[in-house]
């Protein structure tokens with residue numbers, strides 16, 4: 001009997017990308033195989049949804065509507081909807097789209113194959129939403145998208161109550177994994193060839209709050225530093241409130257923790273931060289930046305900023321511009337505030353007219369572009385070791401360049417080396433040109449280091465390198481700790 005095929009459509013943040021890896025692992029464990037890229041006829045289509053954006057539901061129902069005729073023409077096809085929007089909308093989804101077979105939430109991802117089977121046998125839609133986590137999702141089978149880099153969850157949920165954010169309602173209170181379990185997972189990944197991991201949590205540096213250990217995250221970083229063969233450690237996203245000096249010291253003193261920090265600012269105005277219920281103020285944020293730079297002068301710092309939060313005045317916005325000038329972010333993910341139903345901010349007075357938000361947004365983007373470009377120009381002439389990425393280089397196939405990430409997570413395009421290199425290998429290059437969002441190294445590679453990760457990539461693709469490079473497993477966003485920017489809203493911590 002031919003195995004049933006599945007297709008996964010992922011929306012939203014890194015949490016969802018990693019959850020989708022688990023959904024893929026569960027489905028493959030149950031005997032499904034991934035439908036070929038671009039194929040139009042998977043037996044099961046799973047939507048892993050995001051509720052952060054204002055129009056998320058319109059997008060979902062639009063997608064579901066497009067699938068309705070396909071399903072009608074193909075008895076036996078199934079559609080499942082999971083993720084944050086499913087957790088929020090529950091059986092509304094099958095009321096609005098009765099051709100959906102399964103709705104499952106953020107706390108019971110592990111039920112997906114069982115619910116699909118039950119819907120098939122009973123010939124009726126199955127809606128099952130758990131109110132709290134049934135098992136830590138990292139115990140579920142996972143189909144990793146990359147052979148060389150992996151996400152590793154340290155916690156799920158969030159104890160904060162930012163007024164623009166719906167995550168705490170949908171992902172629940174923070175639950176931390178045991179450090180031993182996190183480290184065991186990393187060691188197992190390294191044994192399989194992974195050389196870069198990104199520790200993942202909605203509020204990653206609050207790790208340890210379960211047991212009241214404020215230094216648990218710093219200890220975890222230091223423990224990662226003792227794992228032999230693990231070359232790069234990143235984490236996302238920290239909250240300024242929990243960013244202790246101990247974490248900065250752990251970053252600076254642990255050689256495999258990369259000189260990179262993505263720390264959401266959201267607003268530079270202390271008054272707006274108070275309305276956002278973000279428990280730090282402008283001075284505290286800038287002090288953290290100062291301390292990080294003192295400990296790691298070459299660190300690249302990126303951020304998220306929301307423009308036009310309810311009640312934001314021109315003076316408040318000027319405070320944001322001030323922080324951007326002071327902090328000199330390598331990159332900022334800038335978002336126009338949009339109402340998210342179910343959040344306190346959606347009901348606040350002082351919603352800002354769209355035209356005002358747009359105009360402020362453009363000024364912010366122009367300033368940040370200038371800074372990003374200047375910060376990148378400071379890299380010209382430097383020698384960087386770049387982890388060769390899969391996928392990213394394909395864009396530049398015409399010029400025969402490859403791409404990868406430097407230690408500080410900057411995107412580097414570089415001339416294809418003479419000798420064969422594979423995704424996961426390391427190439428040392430000299431930067432010759434800087435653009436606002438990438439660096440270019442046009443000269444010959446200074447060194448190529450073939451890695452276990454490259455071997456693992458080659459084994460996974462089961463295709464030997466002919467010459468030059470092999471590019472290309474399709475990816476859901478190669479986990480190189482690059483922030484997944486969205487069009488509007490917030491990436492959410």
Ligand code: SF4
Nearest residue numbers: 158160162165167493
């Ligand atoms: S924005 Fe981040 S810290 Fe705030 S509630 Fe949402 S997930 Fe938690």
